Amino acid sequence: QNLKVATAANLQGIIKVLGDDFTKKTGIGIDPIVGSSGNLVAQIKNGAPFDVFLSADMSFPKNLFADGFTLQKPVVYASGSLIICSTQNLGFENWERLLLTGRVKKIAIANPTIAPYGKAAEESLQKKGILSEIKSKAVYGESISQVNTYITTGSVDVGFTTQALIKDSKTTLYYKVIDPKTYSPIEQGMVILKHAQGNANAEKFYQYILSAEAKRIFKEYGYYVQ
Amino acid sequence: MDLSPIWLTLRLASITTLLLLLVGLPLAWWLSKGRSIFKIILEAIITMPLVLPPSVLGFYLLIAFSPQHGVGKWLLNTFNIQFVFSFQGLVLASVIYSMPFMIGPIKSALQQLPQSLAQASYTLGKSERETFLRVLLPNIKPSLLTAMVLTFAHTLGEFGVVLMIGGNIPNVTRVASIAVYDSVENMDYSAANVYSLILFTITFVMVIGVFIFNKAQAKSPLE
């Protein structure tokens, strides 16, 4: 029986690499169930048979822990890295000025009320003092994956997303990493769920995600790890 | 490429259409006869799932059938049936969700038939049921086929509800629409295209088949 891993959408690409590496090392298969963190939480609370949950933030795992759906407290396994990104070479050296010019008509941001990357992007824009000015150009994606879709299809001129996109994308993208000091860290948390009670494999996977090998892969995809 | 989502989807759509034929035909017929205020309200309720965003409907179903409490718990303990994250759950959701597509066209077509058809059949000693099956239904065949095609296709394309109560479990609830969605999210556009193309082709063939069958039966003018 494969492990069922509820996976936040921003990990869509990397989870396959992690999974393959884990299976190679342990012989244990995993089935990633990819969805937005909020959706996955709703399902977990209503009986979804998932073993491990990799969230896009800490508040969802904390909420699950508080309600008794987990076997232990959540831990941070990686922190997201925010980038500004486009299919056009617009020159991002001075991106805050660029966003105000007429060359940028639409800006994709993940919905800040539900997606941590969106919250980070708005925080950063706020710090730069241009949030209210660019509001009329903003287009909101339900999850970071949707923002990625908007960027890669060229539906928007620029978008704020995770650095993992650069590694996943097959098209050429131009981007700049946003200074992590301008937003609070996007800490992503993990928990083992009640469903995995007595399942040693879940524990093994949990340990693997915190291992040095996994950290190397996370880093490769642009995540920050301690 | 993994074709199991396609099979799963086809199985779901066929079972749903079949169940809805069994449930929907008598119901549409009953609704078409006379109109008490009770029938009107029932009909409005049947139409409801259509107007709820699928994800919301899915959300309510998720809560209603959650094995943690209420109905869901009772069903699990008593019959060992679980409707969330299971294939039978998808069938139930699809039946609820697609019901108006089966009922609507059939009901209005029945209302448009002249009353003398049924009357003539009654004087021949035929029961209401036999009259319905052998006289009324055959005379609204185009609407019946429309209803079936709409139901089947709508179930094929169902997405929001499944996303909510399905849990995207391979071979159990990972239907084609979810597989496509995943591929798009994953920026694996070629897989998305292949899935879409298969769905497209199946429906295309089905729809064309129905129309040609229908044509063979259609009335031809005198000439």
Place this chain on the structure above:
Amino acid sequence: MDLSPIWLTLRLASITTLLLLLVGLPLAWWLSKGRSIFKIILEAIITMPLVLPPSVLGFYLLIAFSPQHGVGKWLLNTFNIQFVFSFQGLVLASVIYSMPFMIGPIKSALQQLPQSLAQASYTLGKSERETFLRVLLPNIKPSLLTAMVLTFAHTLGEFGVVLMIGGNIPNVTRVASIAVYDSVENMDYSAANVYSLILFTITFVMVIGVFIFNKAQAKSPLE
């Protein structure tokens, strides 16, 4: 609570239903007359949007109308129209998406009318158009109403397509189904409930209204 998504949704559904009446009626009528292989294929194509998962349809629309290339670029440069992230884009998508709901029931009801009705009208010197509007359509009123209710309600509940090409912009593309989804994601289940309830009530009232109107017009038996 922010009620603008509700208004936006009602506006979208009304405009879509109206446009589909204008486009769908002539089309359904044309399809109901005779059946060339060309018509059959066209009909199959109209049915297609139904079977594609809405998010996938949305994705294809996104690519087709992306202002960076092709059709989308041309539209933007020539007419300054942008279909992604705009209200008119939602209208276009809804029209495509709900087309089969308008066409299907009307077309099959027309096919079930006896040919002599149209013939009698022609001998009175009435054009095909006038015959359609004043003789054929009024005699399939229940199916027409069914088609309109299905279309309106389906647009109200539309979600996946809007999710893709809407961009969730308040007052422009943030319709009710998206607002509900956000609330659920946010675990703000009470807001989700309120939105759902409002949608529910509106459709319930609408559907009941239509049925009562219909009842007033329904045939009564001799007694």
Place this chain on the structure above:
Amino acid sequence: MISINIEKKLKAYSGQQWLKIDHQFADSSITKIYGPSGAGKTTFLKIIAGLVVPEKGGITVDGVTWLNTSSKISLSPQKRLVGFVFQNYALFPNMTVQEHLEYASNDAQWIQRLLKIGKLETLSDHKPEYLSGGQQQRLAILRAIAIRPKLLLMDEPFSALDPKMKSALIAELKLLFAELKMTVLIVSHNPQELEGLVDGELLINAEE
């Protein structure tokens, strides 16, 4: 014997009319029913068949109560099982001539005989749409007789037939009625066409 005593309000003309009938039909009798257009002849037949319920009255057939409005008895059309030839035929668009008769009867020989009486043998796999007016009318007659009813109600059954066809058919029917001991009520506008067939008459004239 069939006893009928009914009152039915007709919504018809601007004012209101009453259809009032009090009549007995002897067993195996053949009665012609006539009267002005709109007087209620069709309505009368439908009341007997159980397709329309009158405001007041009763129907008794061979001692069995089919209808009694004061004790709220009303047998269903299926139980009354009268043969009914509808004025507008009410044929089933989905069935061929043969299928119409098979729907009404399982007896293949009987069906063959009926087809011959109606001169429809060569048209047996045509649907109503492809039949001429007279052919449709004959099918309507055959279908009603196919169930071998004890009571046969015919609403203008010969109006679309040419004289030769009509007299041949009536001659055949006369034999059949006698053979099956049917009681028959025929609505007709034509003063001559039923000569020699009927043994009684009933005039229907609505009252203000």
Place this chain on the structure above:
Amino acid sequence: MISINIEKKLKAYSGQQWLKIDHQFADSSITKIYGPSGAGKTTFLKIIAGLVVPEKGGITVDGVTWLNTSSKISLSPQKRLVGFVFQNYALFPNMTVQEHLEYASNDAQWIQRLLKIGKLETLSDHKPEYLSGGQQQRLAILRAIAIRPKLLLMDEPFSALDPKMKSALIAELKLLFAELKMTVLIVSHNPQELEGLVDGELLINAEE
């Protein structure tokens, strides 16, 4: 003058039949058309009205070619604008008596006069469903005449009328036909009913 020369295959009986007509109708003449059931009378009228197209032949009306199969001319029913009384009435279920006539004509006085001729004044806001057989048939006749056609085709137009109603109506129609100088073709099975009205006859008999 109306010249007709047509050949139409009838799929009818197991074998194949041909409807062959070669006939002239004088202006303002009234012709009775008769023949066995299924011979093609209805088909013939539909060919003249442009509702059915024959395999071969032509129709010329007052020098205008309505149909010529060899040069592929066929005027639409709308252009031919003949009055047509359908054998099965073909009334519009959605329209009241009054609305039927308003659909065909804008002349309110004319409509009033027609309603009186058909004795339907008191039923003017009834839909066909609530009309008796004879009332429906009269409406079908009035609707066809309402467009004041130069050519009127009537398919069994009096079959559902009682004798009194029928002779009164025919007397009125006779005056009307003369007044409007209509050419009229009437299909009828009843040998007597048209006596004194028609001035010519045409027998239709299909050929093998």
